[in-house]
Amino acid sequence: xxxxxxxxxxxxxxxxxxxxxxxxxxxxxxxxxxxxxxxxxxxxxxxxxxxxxxxxxxxxxxxxxxxxxxxxxxxxxxxxxxxxxxxxxxxxxxxxxxxxxxxxxxxxxxxxxxxxxxxxxxxxxxxxxxxxxxxxxxxxxxxxxxxxxxxxxxxxxxxxxxxxxxxxxxxxxxxxxxxxxxxxxxxxxxxxxxxxxxxxxxxxxxxxxxxxxxxxxxxxxxxxxxxxxxxxxxxxxxxxxxxxxxxxxxxxxxxxxxxxxxxxxxxxxxxxxxxxxxxxxxxxxxxxxxxxxxxxxxxxxxxxxxxxxxxxxxxxxxxxxxxxx
Amino acid sequence: xxxxxxxxxxxxxxxxxxxxxxxxxxxxxxxxxxxxxxxxxxxxxxxxxxxxxxxxxxxxxxxxxxxxxxxxxxxxxxxxxxxxxxxxxxxxxxxxxxxxxxxxxxxxxxxxxxxxxxxxxxxxxxxxxxxxxxxxxxxxxxxxxxxxxxxxxxxxxxxxxxxxxxxxxxxxxxxxxxxxxxxxxxxxxxxxxxxxxxxxxxxxxxxxxxxxxxxxxxxxxxxxxxxxxxxxxxxxxxxxxxxxxxxxxxxxxxxxxxxxxxxxxxxxxxxxxxxxxxxxxxxxxxxxxxxxxxxxxxxxxxxxxxxxxxxxxxxxxxxxxxxxxxxxxxxxxxxxxxxxxxxxxxxxxxxxxxxxxxxxxxxxxxxxxxxxxxxxxxxxxxxxxxxxxxxxxxxxxxxxxxxxxxxxxxxxxxxxxxxxxxxxxxxxxxxxxxxxxxxxxxxxxxxxxxxxxxxxxxxxxxxxxxxxxxxxxxxxxxxxxxxxxxxxxxxxxxx
Numbered sequence: 001x002x003x004x005x006x007x008x009x010x011x012x013x014x015x016x017x018x019x020x021x022x023x024x025x026x027x028x029x030x031x032x033x034x035x036x037x038x039x040x041x042x043x044x045x046x047x048x049x050x051x052x053x054x055x056x057x058x059x060x061x062x063x064x065x066x067x068x069x070x071x072x073x074x075x076x077x078x079x080x081x082x083x084x085x086x087x088x089x090x091x092x093x094x095x096x097x098x099x100x101x102x103x104x105x106x107x108x109x110x111x112x113x114x115x116x117x118x119x120x121x122x123x124x125x126x127x128x129x130x131x132x133x134x135x136x137x138x139x140x141x142x143x144x145x146x147x148x149x150x151x152x153x154x155x156x157x158x159x160x161x162x163x164x165x166x167x168x169x170x171x172x173x174x175x176x177x178x179x180x181x182x183x184x185x186x187x188x189x190x191x192x193x194x195x196x197x198x199x200x201x202x203x204x205x206x207x208x209x210x211x212x213x214x215x216x217x218x219x220x221x222x223x224x225x226x227x228x229x230x231x232x233x234x235x236x237x238x239x240x241x242x243x244x245x246x247x248x249x250x251x252x253x254x255x256x257x258x259x260x261x262x263x264x265x266x267x268x269x270x271x272x273x274x275x276x277x278x279x280x281x282x283x284x285x286x287x288x289x290x291x292x293x294x295x296x297x298x299x300x301x302x303x304x305x306x307x308x309x310x311x312x313x314x315x316x317x318x319x320x321x322x323x324x325x
Numbered sequence: 326x327x328x329x330x331x332x333x334x335x336x337x338x339x340x341x342x343x344x345x346x347x348x349x350x351x352x353x354x355x356x357x358x359x360x361x362x363x364x365x366x367x368x369x370x371x372x373x374x375x376x377x378x379x380x381x382x383x384x385x386x387x388x389x390x391x392x393x394x395x396x397x398x399x400x401x402x403x404x405x406x407x408x409x410x411x412x413x414x415x416x417x418x419x420x421x422x423x424x425x426x427x428x429x430x431x432x433x434x435x436x437x438x439x440x441x442x443x444x445x446x447x448x449x450x451x452x453x454x455x456x457x458x459x460x461x462x463x464x465x466x467x468x469x470x471x472x473x474x475x476x477x478x479x480x481x482x483x484x485x486x487x488x489x490x491x492x493x494x495x496x497x498x499x500x501x502x503x504x505x506x507x508x509x510x511x512x513x514x515x516x517x518x519x520x521x522x523x524x525x526x527x528x529x530x531x532x533x534x535x536x537x538x539x540x541x542x543x544x545x546x547x548x549x550x551x552x553x554x555x556x557x558x559x560x561x562x563x564x565x566x567x568x569x570x571x572x573x574x575x576x577x578x579x580x581x582x583x584x585x586x587x588x589x590x591x592x593x594x595x596x597x598x599x600x601x602x603x604x605x606x607x608x609x610x611x612x613x614x615x616x617x618x619x620x621x622x623x624x625x626x627x628x629x630x631x632x633x634x635x636x637x638x639x640x641x642x643x644x645x646x647x648x649x650x651x652x653x654x655x656x657x658x659x660x661x662x663x664x665x666x667x668x669x670x671x672x673x674x675x676x677x678x679x680x681x682x683x684x685x686x687x688x689x690x691x692x693x694x695x696x697x698x699x700x701x702x703x704x705x706x707x708x709x710x711x712x713x714x715x716x717x718x719x720x721x722x723x724x725x726x727x728x729x730x731x732x733x734x735x736x737x738x739x740x741x742x743x744x745x746x747x748x749x750x751x752x753x754x755x756x757x758x759x760x761x762x763x764x765x766x767x768x769x770x771x772x773x774x775x776x777x778x779x780x781x782x783x784x785x786x787x788x789x790x791x792x793x794x795x796x797x798x799x800x801x802x803x804x805x806x807x808x809x810x811x812x813x814x815x816x817x818x819x820x
Contacts (some may be wrong), residue, residue: 182682182689189679193668199627199659200679200733201651259670 012252012268019272023279030282037161041152041229043274044163045070045222046244047267051174052103052218053245054266055211058178060191060258061110061117063212066219066245068128069102070238073223075132078141078233081148088148096220102128103216107209125242132235142232152228163225170218175263183210191258247294248273250301257309273297328356331519332377332408332488335394337386339372339543346372347383348543354488359510359520361534361551363527365563365813366613366778369543370523374490377521378410379403390488407487411477413496419466424448426465427480451479454516455509471502478509482518489513490521495529496614507533525612527556527817539563560817564780564809572785573757575764579605579788583740583772584624584637591631592619594796598633601741601772606763608787609776610812616796617776618660621743624774625657626650638740651680656734660745660776662723666730669719673711674700676718677732703732707762724755731762742766743774748782760786780809794818 023030049066056063073095080091102124109120155161178184186207189197198204227233246256252269254261276297280290332354339347347369354360364370375381377388379398388395390406398406417426424444425432433440433447448461457475465473474494481489491510495503510520510533524530530537531551539546539562546562579602589597594616601607609617622628624635626644635642637653644650659665667676677700678685685695700714707728711721718729727747734742744763748756763786767773777783783790790802792815799815 180690180693182686182691185675185679185682185691188671188675189668192670193664196665196668197679199625199647199657199665201648202679203646203648 009253009262009265009268012265012272015251016268016272016275019275019279023275023282027279027282030279035278035282037155037159037164039271039274039278040164040167041161042278043270044161044167044229045226046241046248046273047167047270048170048222048225049219049241050245050248050266050270051170051263052215053249054174054254054261054263055178055187056117056215057249057254057256058187058191058259058261059208059211060194061208061211062121062246062256063103063106063215064118064121064242064246065102065106065124065128066215067238067241067243068125068132069099069216069219070223070226070241071132071235072102072128072135072238073099073220074227074233074237075135075141075235077224077227078144079135081144082141088145092148092224095224096217099216099218099220099223100213101216103213103219104209106216107212110212111205111208129235132238136233136235138235140232140234144228144231149228149231152225152230163229166221166225170221171263171267174218177214178263183207187211188259191255191260193259243294243298244273247298247301250305251297253305255305255309256302257306328517330354330389331356331391333389334373334376335387335389337373337376337383337388339369339376339381340384346543347376350386350540350543350545352538352545352548354519354521356487356519357514357517358535359514359522359533361522361524361530361537362540363524363530363537363559363563364540365780368540368563370540371492372543373540374410374492374521374523377403377488378408378490404484407485408490409481409484409486409488410490411474411481411492411494413493415473415477417465417473417476417480420464422462422464423459423468423476423479424461426476427451427461427483429480447483448479451483454482454512455479456512457505457509469502470497471499471505474498474502474506475509478513482513486518488519488521490523492523493525493614494522495524495526503529525614525817527559530559531556556817560810560813564813572782573761573764575767577604577768579603580770584635584642586624586633586635588633589620589623589630589635590633592623592628594620594623594793596633597791597793597798599791599798599801601774603740603770603772604767605788606767606773606775606786608783608790609774609793610780610783610790611793611816613778615793615816617793618745619796620793621657621745621774621776624741625655625743627657651737651739654737654740655743656680656737656739656741657743658727658730658734658745658747660749662726662730662750667718667726670717672715673704673709673718673721673729674714676729677703677714677736680733681736699736700732703735707732707735708758722752722755724751724758727751727755727759731759735766739771741772741774743776745776746778747775748777748779780812783812784809792816 029035053063053066076098077091077095080086080094081088106121106124109115110117150162152163178187186197186202189202190204190207194204226237248269249261249266250256251272252265254266280293330353334350334352337347337350350373362370372381376383379400379402382397388398427448428444433443445461452459455475455478459472459475465476468476494506498506514520522534534551536548537551537559538548539559541563581603582600583603584601586597586599597620611617623630625647626649627647642653644653663669674696678696682691685692685699704714709725709728709732711725718726721729748759751759763773775786784807787807788804790807790812791798792800792802792812794816795818799818802811
């Protein structure tokens with residue numbers, strides 16, 4: 001089993017490698033250390049969000065509201081600091097609690113109403129968007145405490161960005177939850193076969209709720225790091241992050257159909273998306289063409305994901321027919 | 326009314342690797358007769374029907390429809406030759422009208438738009454022919470199950486069916502609906518349609534049919550004129566099987582009662598009462614659809630009890646979900662192994678430890694060493710054949726998958742284990758191993774409930790047998806009274 005998983009991630013790693021080689025050839029700036037740290041800074045937020053997103057996808061769900069969760073989180077934290085003079089540390093904690101609550105509301109509606117997660121979180125996305133614009137009136141909030149901004153902009157020893165440390169810590173925590181805890185195992189069980197999981201005594205509702213809650217938690221941390229990096233809060237900031245996270249996860253082998261995927265895969269997916277974005281920007285490719293490329297990448301990844309699932313199922317069906325007869 | 330031979334099966338056999346589903350069946354159906362087919366679970370009724378409807382190609386033999394000989398039929402040819410089948414599950418689309426459903430697939434057109442008027446008229450004619458009153462414009466969803474079935478019949482005869490095959494048609498119907506259906510069948514018979522009627526319910530067969538054919542273990546047994554026979558004789562032919570397989574001996578005696586079920590109602594079963602003792606295997610017999618699995622789901626807590634109660638270890642058992650019943654010491658090995666028993670795309674280890682994961686964890690962090698220990702323990706004791714416990718369950722044989730399901734429950738050390746069709750789809754060798762495991766568990770003082778449609782297995786393994794019919798308990802047989810006849814008599818509700 002580990003061999004197969006490794007092989008799958010190995011394939012994705014090859015794609016990443018090919019992209020790096022390609023951009024290095026077409027653009028000499030690409031392969032500089034400075035640009036590498038630039039990429040990690042850029043993908044820190046999407047990477048952290050993708051950890052939570054991976055949990056939700058593995059349970060067989062999806063959370064399209066993560067983009068505007070980011071917007072609302074940063075706007076609320078910004079207002080707390082600038083308008084109400086709340087110390088940045090406390091403001092961040094409130095921001096994180098807000099993220100968890102939004103995730104739990106998503107989860108609650110999904111497990112209690114059985115409405116498709118896609119619809120629930122799409123509605124939530126629009127609600128959060130509206131709330132965020134209501135707070136800012138469309139204006140930017142900026143100039144924050146220096147020690148807060150340092151989280152997103154400073155480096156340790158002039159080399160390693162602080163945000164990279166956060167990113168790595170979150171990856172480790174995410175991997176730990178998924179691989180070492182009871183709940184990680186339950187995520188896979190529910191995503192693979194919710195009936196069998198229920199009949200094995202798994203409290204499906206509680207576990208799904210947890211996945212959405214964790215997604216909100218990680219998203220809010222990503223949001224705070226982004227606010228610190230940009231030193232400016234705008235309601236439009238989070239737009240498209242749901243798309244980037246979904247693309248990163250699926251490209252990295254986290255199945256949009258549930259039950260499969262790893263944190264490592266999702267992070268490699270993030271790197272691919274990050275390298276692609278960075279490389280295209282360095283090459284001065286038209287912004288709209290970049291959008292088209294991003295869309296095509298997600299489409300290819302999702303189609304590949306579903307086709308390989310169907311292929312397996314077909315093989316399985318043939319096998320069971322033979323076994324039954 | 327009954328005329329010449331319309332359909333003939335000549336030496337039909339259907340072989341699957343290792344299994345003979347149909348063995349050299351020769352029989353004929355006459356024009357305008359109601360011909361009932363009976364047989365135990367798994368006797369080969371459905372396979373036989375499918376060869377006639379063209380869904381299955383026979384391995385050997387020919388089918389003769391109105392003198393024309395076919396080596397094999399396809400659903401299309403079969404339909405063209407006037408064969409129509411009404412399956413247990415309806416094929417209607419609820420949001421469309423009765424008329425639209427009848428003409429589904431071959432809509433009457435007026436240019437490029439649907440000719441609703443004409444379809445309505447034709448549908449009315451069909452309903453008139455069946456002597457029922459249904460407005461063709463009514464949505465199927467607004468009709469009762471009985472009327473839905475009539476629409477299904479109308480759909481079949483709209484295609485000029487000469488042979489109408491009905492597979493357990495009365496199963497979903499209420500008593501009054503059944504009467505309406507009988508009348509329709511009689512009407513169709515008068516109009517010269519041949520009805521092949523498959524049913525478990527002997528009273529229906531005696532009410533409706535002209536002739537009855539009994540098949541057993543894929544073989545043709547005999548055809549009788551219904552008016553010259555009786556239920557006892559039919560049952561005798563159905564069970565004439567020799568018990569060949571051997572079952573491991575068990576010496577222990579049942580001990581104290583661990584569970585009392587009182588008037589349990591819900592999930593399609595009504596007023597069930599029995600008790601269950603430690604150290605016994607309590608069999609549950611009945612025909613497919615009798616409500617055995619439904620009863621098991623109530624006891625296991627995966628479905629809600631409407632009324633009645635379960636006294637377990639001296640106290641009323643009130644569980645809200647499977648998690649709680651598992652914690653109380655009840656476990657269930659479900660009928661559909663691949664969908665409900667195992668998670669195919671997870672490893673043997675992950676599957677086995679799933680119900681006991683919290684017990685081998687500390688603050689929700691899994692103790693991986695202990696996890697492997699537990700898995701290896703049951704892999705060895707149940708002899709699960711696999712190169713590695715990290716193997717995906719989908720790569721295992723049916724017998725080994727079933728052992729994984731067993732292992733996951735044994736790791737919880739339950740008091741009551743419900744086996745729902747424990748050996749379905751499992752090869753002979755693995756079957757014997759499962760029987761031995763079940764005996765060992767009973768010897769250890771566990772209480773076992775075993776649902777089985779395999780008559781041999783039911784008789785060979787059970788200490789007592791609860792028999793159900795249409796959601797009700799029709800009897801409980803003590804060891805000395807267990808026989809094929811007695812089980813079947815109760816299962817068909819004949820006494």
